[in-house]
Amino acid sequence: MTDLAKIRKEIDDVDSKLLEYFEYRMDLAHKVAQYKKKNGLPVFDSAREKEKLDSLKKLIKDKDNTDAVVELFSQIMAISRRAQYRQLNTFFDLGFIAVNEFRAGSDTNIAYYGEPGSYTQQAMLEYFNGKGIGRPMGTFYEVMEALKENKADYGVLPIENSSTGTLADIFDLLAEYDNYIIGEHVVAIDHCLWGLKEAELSDIKRVYSHRQGLLQCMNFLKQYPHLELVEGGSTASSARRVYSDNDISQAAIASRKAGETYGLKLLKASIHNEDHNQTRFIIISNKKEYYKKANQISICFALPHRSGALYNILSHFIHNNLNLTRIESRPIKGKAFRYRFFADFEGSLEDVGVKNALYSIGEEALELKILGSYVPVQ
Structure with missing residues (x-):
């Protein structure tokens, strides 16, 4: 031997x-x-x-x-x-109820961020097949408040762009409010530069858009270093501002729908950085419901500040054979250098493995919130 x-x-x-x-x-x-x-x-x-x-x-x-x-x-x-x-x-009672479908009728109020012509309105119309009454809101916060106060049945918010990443403000609001994700929808983003009918590209000195709109078009904007870039509301509201200010030196980065809605002139088409620019939107409700065929779950949790805390939490996904598809952290307001984690993983709220993982995390985390269960866009 x-x-x-x-x-x-x-x-x-x-x-x-x-x-x-x-x-x-x-x-x-x-x-x-x-x-x-x-x-x-x-x-x-x-x-x-x-x-x-x-x-x-x-x-x-x-x-x-x-x-x-x-x-x-x-x-x-x-x-x-x-x-x-x-x-x-x-296992604790998750408190969520499975439903056969989410639909909008003629009297369904849907709060969405932005104005008529915005990408968020487009996501709303596509997700609900053109049904429902769209209620434009000026801020993400107002959408959440509309649901909280039962002034809207559903809400629609942008949460991630394929080129600039997630919108951190949305994660903070999801943790703060008792509103839940019931679905998601992806819209192809086609940012254009719009001005007044008599304007030319050479006339433009100031460009308005949402912060994400400016970031997603930075490669184009860098070619014109003299331009003043101004963050202001949604892309659609920026288009409306150019129209209402009636200043030939102003332009807006917005969708084709927004530019056409306010009768603006197309100065430059498709100016976004990436050819396949897409934004993911979430559909939210103030009811703890989920589509019974939902196969993705979003949660957030906070952990004690000690070595191995996150390692132990992640082990519950591994040993319950759950595929964790995303995890990121956000600072907790009012608590310096303390973080809340947001995670997406595959599974149904009816699965024993999911219940075991959620129960385990709930026992060991300082706080746990199920943000929703839905069918992800492939």
Whole structure:
């Protein structure tokens, strides 16, 4: 027998013993779960886990193994917690109701950001097949408030652009308000430069648009360094401003629909940075409902400020076989250098694995909110 074969045989023997002790430990974890259930104790005990890891570190003979030992036993304890959650089956009521469809009728009020001719109005019309009464709002906040005050049945907001990324303000509002994502829609963005009918490109000194509109057209705008760039409302409201100010030196970056709505002149077509410029919009409601065939879930959560907190939370996706498709963080207002995480993952609110993951995260996070469940645009 070669030296390597002998060593491997010894490893196999050790692994067999490790397996035996692991299964014994899991049996003990089940007994702990029953005790905690009987006595109303939480599964997750951070103080106990820290105490356990500290005591193990003192027993390590080769200190070079410290990080590995901490990682190993952190995983073992995480596996034990998940087993206890599953055994107790004490999933909290998510509070969401499945519905067959979301539709708009002739009397359905839909609040959307922007003005007539905006991309958000286009998303609204396409998602609801031209039905419903569109209620234009000047800010993202006003859309949220309209739902909160039951002045609108649905809301439509932009949340991400393919070239400039997510709109951070929307994430903050989703965490703050009890409004929920029920759907999403993608619109192809075709930014154009619009001026008064008598204007020429050489006349323009000031350009208005939403901040995202300016960013998405920066490659074009950099060719004209003399231009003053002004952020102002939505792209559609910027078009309306050029029309109402009646100043030949002003122009707006807006959609074709917006420019045509306010009778402006097309000075330059398709000036966005990328050929395939798209914006993703979310459809929101103040009711905790979801389309029963929804297969994507959005959540946000805040974590204690300690080492390994995010690592432990992410393990719940892995061990429940859930595909995490997005995660990003946002500062929590009023709490310096503390962050809230926003995540999207595949699954149904009716799946046992999803319920187990959400329950586990809810037990270990400082806060958890389900932002909605919907069918993502492919």
